[in-house]
Amino acid sequence: xxxxxxxxxxxxxxxxxxxxxxxxxxxxxxxxxxxxxxxxxxxxxxxxxxxxxxxxxxxxxxxxxxxxxxxxxxxxxxxxxxxxxxxxxxxxxxxxxxxxxxxxxxxxxxxxxxxxxxxxxxxxxxxxxxxxxxxxxxxxxxxxxxxxxxxxxxxxx
Numbered sequence: 049x050x051x052x053x054x055x056x057x058x059x060x061x062x063x064x065x066x067x068x069x070x071x072x073x074x075x076x077x078x079x080x081x082x083x084x085x086x087x088x089x090x091x092x093x094x095x096x097x098x099x100x101x102x103x104x105x106x107x108x109x110x111x112x113x114x115x116x117x118x119x120x121x122x123x124x125x126x127x128x129x130x131x132x133x134x135x136x137x138x139x140x141x142x143x144x145x146x147x148x149x150x151x152x153x154x155x156x157x158x159x160x161x162x163x164x165x166x167x168x169x170x171x172x173x174x175x176x177x178x179x180x181x182x183x184x185x186x187x188x189x190x191x192x193x194x195x196x197x198x199x200x201x202x203x204x205x
Contacts, residue, residue, distance in 0.1 A: 049078060050136070054087040063161055063202075064168040070196050071172055079124040081137045084175060086144065086168060094145045109148040110167040112174035114140040120177040120188070142171030158204045165202050169193055 049072050053061050064086055072078040089097065095107040102111075115138045116127050124139065131137045144167045153163035173189055180186035197203065 049080070049082045049084060052083065052085040054085060056086060056088050060088075060161075060164050063165050066200055067165050067169045067196065067202075068172060070200055071169055071176075074192070074196055074199070075120075075176060077124045077176055079128070079137065081128070081131055081135060082124050083136045083138050084172065085141045086171070087141065088146050089143050091145055091147050094143060094148075097143060107145060107148060109145055109152060110171045111143045112140060112171040113142075114175045114177075116140070116175075116177075118175075118177040120173075120179075122177065124176075140175035142168060142175065144168060144171070156204065162197070162202050162204065165197060165200075166193065169196060 049068060051065050051068050053064070056064070068084065069078075072082075091107040094111065095105070097111060098108050099105045101113070116124075116130070118124070118127065118139075124137065127137060127139075144164065146164070149163045149167055150160055153160045156163070170189075170193065173192065178185070178189045178192070180189050
């Protein structure tokens, strides 16, 4: 999977890339043509984006914008027919608010690395069709998140 970054420091790029690589491996979605973008936005920017995209007038920690209508039971390979003329399969964008991440890391008493990694993973899983609206789906998503982060030794302290 190709990962692009916008306004994210090298420190977090490495962590996010590791999380993406492990997640696509574990979910069997490692497709070289797949492209995802991660961006950082400040609280005002993410608030505006949340209002525009979800009609919710408040800042948030992470937003996902899937390009595919995928269910987590499916595999990205199913969408290979949707490859663009440039040979890429654009699967979506994830936007993270580092100010919210910093406060949440402090609140949950773990590292900023862990919080940003969790938010990036959370956004990626939404792009891959995972959700947490229903309790059983939330449990599936939580267990998968824990498995991926634990395998990378990115744990809560």
